Amino acid sequence: MKILYLTTVLPSQRKTGGEIASQCFIDALKQGGHKVLVLGYRRQGDVVLNPVPDEMPVGYRFIETYKSKFYPLLWMGLSLITKLPYSSAKYYSQNYIRKVTTLLNSYNYNIIILDHAQMGWLLPLINNKLPFIFIAHNIERDIYQEQLTTTSSKVWKQIYKREAKLIQVMEDCLAKNAREVWTFTDHDASYFSTINQATRVFHLPSSVVNLENPIVSKTCDISIIGSWTWKANMLGLKWFFQAVYPHLPTDLSIYVAGKGAEWLQGQYSNVKYCGFVPDAQEFMAQARVIAIPSISGGGIQIKTLDAIATGTSIVATPTAMRGISEYPSSSIKVTENPKDFAHNLVELLKGKVGQIFDKENSQELLPLNLAWSYNRREKFFADVAYALRLNS
Numbered sequence: 060m061k062i063l064y065l066t067t068v069l070p071s072q073r074k075t076g077g078e079i080a081s082q083c084f085i086d087a088l089k090q091g092g093h094k095v096l097v098l099g100y101r102r103q104g105d106v107v108l109n110p111v112p113d114e115m116p117v118g119y120r121f122i123e124t125y126k127s128k129f130y131p132l133l134w135m136g137l138s139l140i141t142k143l144p145y146s147s148a149k150y151y152s153q154n155y156i157r158k159v160t161t162l163l164n165s166y167n168y169n170i171i172i173l174d175h176a177q178m179g180w181l182l183p184l185i186n187n188k189l190p191f192i193f194i195a196h197n198i199e200r201d202i203y204q205e206q207l208t209t210t211s212s213k214v215w216k217q218i219y220k221r222e223a224k225l226i227q228v229m230e231d232c233l234a235k236n237a238r239e240v241w242t243f244t245d246h247d248a249s250y251f252s253t254i255n256q257a258t259r260v261f262h263l264p265s266s267v268v269n270l271e272n273p274i275v276s277k278t279c280d281i282s283i284i285g286s287w288t289w290k291a292n293m294l295g296l297k298w299f300f301q302a303v304y305p306h307l308p309t310d311l312s313i314y315v316a317g318k319g320a321e322w323l324q325g326q327y328s329n330v331k332y333c334g335f336v337p338d339a340q341e342f343m344a345q346a347r348v349i350a351i352p353s354i355s356g357g358g359i360q361i362k363t364l365d366a367i368a369t370g371t372s373i374v375a376t377p378t379a380m381r382g383i384s385e386y387p388s389s390s391i392k393v394t395e396n397p398k399d400f401a402h403n404l405v406e407l408l409k410g411k412v413g414q415i416f417d418k419e420n421s422q423e424l425l426p427l428n429l430a431w432s433y434n435r436r437e438k439f440f441a442d443v444a445y446a447l448r449l450n451s
């Protein structure tokens with residue numbers, strides 16, 4: 060099949076969980092022998108030395124709000140004029156519309172995949188022309204409603220209220236008109252199946268199948284990694300330091316990686332902020348225990364999948380484990396109570412919970428966890444191939 064894949068940011072560089080998830084689907088489609096053209100924006104400032112042949116850039120966009128200068132004001136203005144959600148307005152452009160129109164008029168595609176609810180403004184261009192599949196990364200409405208309840212600012216409450224209302228209309232309309240809706244969790248599938256019975260759940264794979272260097276020296280006691288520019292992730296990081304950290308011994312070393320948490324620098328004597336790290340898997344493998352303190356957000360967390368695959372012990376919240384029902388359980392402890400979260404971290408470091416802790420590495424867990432990761436990936440590819448056969 061010839062597939063036109065319409066998304067927000069070209070995902071091949073895999074800089075965020077959303078991009079990794081999108082690329083998982085693209086890889087699975089190619090694995091199934093389908094020809095895929097991916098249309099989207101490049102991140103402003105990115106230098107691409109080896110462009111991916113089947114990616115077509117629409118232009119450049121600031122993606123992370125904290126480095127977008129005055130653009131958020133322009134996007135908000137465009138949002139008000141077009142009556143689009145703010146999160147959609149930042150991706151709206153006449154250039155994108157022209158490229159989609161040209162491609163549909165010039166080439167014979169079999170199906171369109173519309174990736175992310177924020178791209179719902181493309182629906183009038185594609186509806187009734189070709190069948191399309193809607194990939195819903197989250198229930199977007201729920202994310203903004205959650206942020207609405209956590210902010211104390213009256214201005215932000217109005218912004219989040221408007222965003223939740225408009226994005227719900229957009230994602231529900233996409234679900235209603237799509238041939239199928241593809242989701243990442245049973246929770247999300249339950250919601251969208253009330254709108255479109257042709258809703259599927261795909262269990263995203265970890266990006267870790269083999270570790271290049273499986274024997275990694277442990278450099279810290281606890282590691283935390285995430286894209287802290289996303290507010291839902293930042294809420295979890297702040298919860299960890301406000302609610303969990305006070306219950307931890309001060310002699311434990313804690314490393315935090317990921318863009319957007321510069322405020323941590325110099326705040327705690329035993330905490331090192333590493334910023335962006337080029338190899339997330341290696342960073343996680345260097346920790347004796349990984350903490351995943353997510354308390355907000357939707358969909359599935361790629362970093363949780365990757366953390367499991369490294370064979371490192373994990374303490375996570377139920378939110379961090381959403382959409383992951385089967386996993387090697389001996390090395391993972393789940394709790395949302397701050398005291399219990401801290402207690403589990405300490406006990407895992409002592410080697411008293413579920414396993415004999417090896418100070419230098421966790422080799423006894425690695426084969427089992429890598430096998431879990433491999434099998435999950437193979438099933439994901441098979442599920443995508445099966446779904447496409449039914450839509451051919």
